[in-house]
Amino acid sequence: MQRREFMKNAALAGAGLLIAPSGTFGANGSNNKLNIALIGSWGRGAAHFDSIATENVVALCDINDDHLAFGAKRFPQAKTYIDWRKLLDDHKKLALDAIVICTADHTHAFIANWALNRNLHVYCEKPLAVSVEEARTVRANWLTKKAKLATQVGMQRHAIQNFNRLREMILDGAIGELKSASAWGNRQCRPDLCDYDQEKGIVYFKDVAGKPVAGYLPDAGAPPKNLHYDLWLGPSPAHPYNPGYFSRGPGANCLSWNMFWDFGAGQIGDMGSHTMDLLWNCVDAKLPTSAEAKGDPFNAALTPIKCESHFEHPANDWRGPITVAWYQGGAMPTPPKDFIDLKKIGHGAMFKGSQGFIVADFDNRLLFPYGKEADMTYYKGRPKDKLLPPLGHFQQQWIDACKNPSLKTACDFEYSGNMIEQLLLGLVAYRAGKKLVYDGATGKVTNCPEANALLGRKYRDGWVLNG
Numbered sequence: 001m002q003r004r005e006f007m008k009n010a011a012l013a014g015a016g017l018l019i020a021p022s023g024t025f026g027a028n029g030s031n032n033k034l035n036i037a038l039i040g041s042w043g044r045g046a047a048h049f050d051s052i053a054t055e056n057v058v059a060l061c062d063i064n065d066d067h068l069a070f071g072a073k074r075f076p077q078a079k080t081y082i083d084w085r086k087l088l089d090d091h092k093k094l095a096l097d098a099i100v101i102c103t104a105d106h107t108h109a110f111i112a113n114w115a116l117n118r119n120l121h122v123y124c125e126k127p128l129a130v131s132v133e134e135a136r137t138v139r140a141n142w143l144t145k146k147a148k149l150a151t152q153v154g155m156q157r158h159a160i161q162n163f164n165r166l167r168e169m170i171l172d173g174a175i176g177e178l179k180s181a182s183a184w185g186n187r188q189c190r191p192d193l194c195d196y197d198q199e200k201g202i203v204y205f206k207d208v209a210g211k212p213v214a215g216y217l218p219d220a221g222a223p224p225k226n227l228h229y230d231l232w233l234g235p236s237p238a239h240p241y242n243p244g245y246f247s248r249g250p251g252a253n254c255l256s257w258n259m260f261w262d263f264g265a266g267q268i269g270d271m272g273s274h275t276m277d278l279l280w281n282c283v284d285a286k287l288p289t290s291a292e293a294k295g296d297p298f299n300a301a302l303t304p305i306k307c308e309s310h311f312e313h314p315a316n317d318w319r320g321p322i323t324v325a326w327y328q329g330g331a332m333p334t335p336p337k338d339f340i341d342l343k344k345i346g347h348g349a350m351f352k353g354s355q356g357f358i359v360a361d362f363d364n365r366l367l368f369p370y371g372k373e374a375d376m377t378y379y380k381g382r383p384k385d386k387l388l389p390p391l392g393h394f395q396q397q398w399i400d401a402c403k404n405p406s407l408k409t410a411c412d413f414e415y416s417g418n419m420i421e422q423l424l425l426g427l428v429a430y431r432a433g434k435k436l437v438y439d440g441a442t443g444k445v446t447n448c449p450e451a452n453a454l455l456g457r458k459y460r461d462g463w464v465l466n467g
Contacts, residue, residue, distance in 0.1 A: 034121075034402055035095050037061065039084045039111060040102030041071025043250040044125050044154070048100050049074050051395035058094050061087045063103075065226040082228050084111050085467070091118045098150075098402050101125060104257065105264040107234045109134035112413075114467045116141045116149065121402040123395065125154040127269035128416050132424045133456035136443050137465055139417030150401035152409045153416035155277045156394040157362050163281050164388040166351075166360055170282045171318065174367055174379045175353025178319045183279040183349045184327035184342070185271045188305050189255050191217060192244030198330070201296030201306055215301040216260060217242035235463035236262040259303050262457075266303030267328045268423040271347055276326060277411070278362060279349045280419045283322060285313045287440030288422050293430035295331070305329040309426025326426060335359075336368050428454045 036052050037059035038045055045062075053074070061081040062068040068080050079094065081087040084103070087094075088111075098121035101111045109129040115122045116138070129135035142151055157163075170178055190196050194214045195206040203214040219240035223229040229241050245257045258264030268276075288311035295307025306329035315321045327333055333350055335342045336357040342348065351358045355378065356369040369376055391397060391410055401407040429436045432451040438444075445451040459465070 032403065034097040034399065037087055037094065037096055037099045038071065038075075038078075038102065039087065039099055040125075042067035043102065043253055045071060045100070045102035046250060048102065048123075048395060051393070051399070052100060055399065058096065059087055059090075063228040063231040065228075083231055085114070088114050088118055088120075091120060096120060098122070104232060104234070105130055105254065105269050106236045106262065109138050110235055110463070110465055110467070112151075113138050113141055113465055116145060117467070119145070119149065121150045121398075121405075122413075123152045123154065123398050126273040126416070127265060127420050128153050128413065129420055129424065130265045130269060131455065131457045132421055132428060132443065134465065135417050135421040135424060139413050139421075142413040142417075146405075146412070146414070148405050150398055150405050150407075150409055151413040152394075152398035152401075153273075153411045153413070155274055155411045155416065157274050158277055158281065158410045159391040159394040159397075160362055161390060162360065162363050162365060163278065164390070166278070166349075166358065166365055167282045168382060168388060169358060169365070169367070170351060170353075172379065172382060173353075174356070174381075175351060175358055175369075176355030176374075176378065178283065178322055178351060178353050180323040180325070180352045181279045181283055181349065182325040182327065182333040183272075183275045183347075184332055184345075185267055185275050185347045186328075186330065186343070187267055187271055187346075188329050189259055189267065189270075190214070190305065191259060191302070192247040192256060193217065196305055201304070203299065203302055203305065213299065215299070216262075217244045220244075233460070235459040235465075237458065237460060259305075260301055261303060264303070265424060265427060266305075268326065268420075268427065272326060272328060272423060273416075273420065274362075275347045275349065276419055276423060278360065279324065279351075280415070282351065283313070283324065284316050284318070285322070285324065285422075286418050288313050288324070288425065288438055289440070290435060290437050291422075291425045291429040292435035293426045295329075295430055298431065303427065304430060306331050307426075307430055309423070309429065311422055311426065324422070326423060336370065340368070425455075 034055040035058045036055050039061040041060045041062045057075040057078050060071045060078045061084050063082055099115050101108055101124040105127055108124050112122050112124045188196055190203050193205055194203050196203050204211040205214050216239045220242040223241040248256045258269055259266045290312040293309040295304035308327045308331040311324045313322050332342055345361050348361045355374045359366045398409050401409050428451055431454050432448055436445045436451055437447040439446050
């Protein structure tokens with residue numbers, strides 16, 4: 001951009017005149033409000049009601065008629081849909097500017113990519129994708145449009161001030177040179193009707209004779225009339241209806257289905273995304289060069305409960321090469337000292353440097369110097385006026401960037417896409433059963449051809465990712 005054009009745009013922005021990709025906001029461009037569609041109007045969708053109520057909510061979509069009615073009570077003027085594809089096909093009629101995605105995990109990448117293809121701003125609840133190929137597709141699409149479209153993945157804990165304080169400590173040398181980083185989560189989620197054998201690492205149907213190894217839930221007959229079950233399945237392979245897939249309440253219903261391979265990515269798509277974000281914000285990594293993992297015995301229906309994944313990352317402009325690890329379901333990194341009980345932190349991160357460790361959860365951090373030279377004279381904390389500024393309201397950051405895409409969001413589709421691609425590659429390594437050498441430029445495993453078949457997933461006929 002030439003300096004004259006830059007100065008002109010800067011002056012307009014300073015005067016409060018922001019330029020949208022289409023040139024206007026809303027139906028008539030008179031009020032500088034976005035026309036937003038909320039896809040998924042219950043559960044996590046309800047958590048966005050207050051944030052998007054400041055804009056024009058012109059459309060709602062949900063595959064459950066009761067949940068759609070729930071959203072319509074808050075936004076009675078919005079047009080309602082049960083199929084997100086039809087909503088996006090109507091984007092011009094709706095004069096749509098942006099969408100918020102709060103659907104089941106296995107549809108996130110589809111809806112996000114379709115919306116980007118229609119030049120819409122996108123807020124997508126985590127995870128952005130449930131396969132490596134999906135993550136790469138959505139990220140690559142957005143990178144061609146990042147100058148005009150704002151994106152954000154729903155890792156809202158990123159707004160907690162501890163994220164900034166951790167990053168400052170790592171960058172400023174509180175533990176010397178960064179060597180490795182680990183994140184973990186202790187949830188042991190299993191499907192309705194199932195239990196988990198801690199010693200064997202096997203999920204089984206608990207009320208069935210012989211306690212057979214669990215799989216997809218059994219056929220329970222026709223779904224209720226208010227539930228458009230075929231649309232809930234979306235691109236995933238067909239499985240018979242069972243109410244166990246919908247047994248939990250708002251905000252937690254994902255814990256009924258996200259552990260199934262066809263519907264999610266287990267814990268890495270749930271709290272794993274939040275917790276790895278705590279680490280990812282501090283290490284400035286992109287894509288790993290290798291991945292290896294181990295965990296519970298493989299189950300063709302269910303992602304592992306207990307698992308650990310390890311990744312190698314190259315050096316960048318401020319640190320040397322590092323290793324990154326993710327632990328879940330009871331697997332844990334080795335603590336700095338025996339008297340430090342990491343298991344008391346349900347979801348946390350640990351950073352190892354040449355002069356010490358930092359252990360953290362979302363709100364707190366503990367610095368543990370070690371070694372003969374760990375006298376802390378090498379660390380000078382930054383003054384208050386040099387601290388990283390607060391992020392502010394997470395959803396509002398995205399709304400502001402929709403109106404002025406030159407503003408950066410904290411968890412855009414590049415940052416978040418790289419992070420989830422790494423975690424999903426860990427699941428590929430778990431299934432392959434060996435250390436994988438990964439070429440991030442091409443998105444291919446170079447030492448295990450059979451692993452490349454696990455980078456994507458099969459979709460039902462009629463469903464396309466790039467629609």
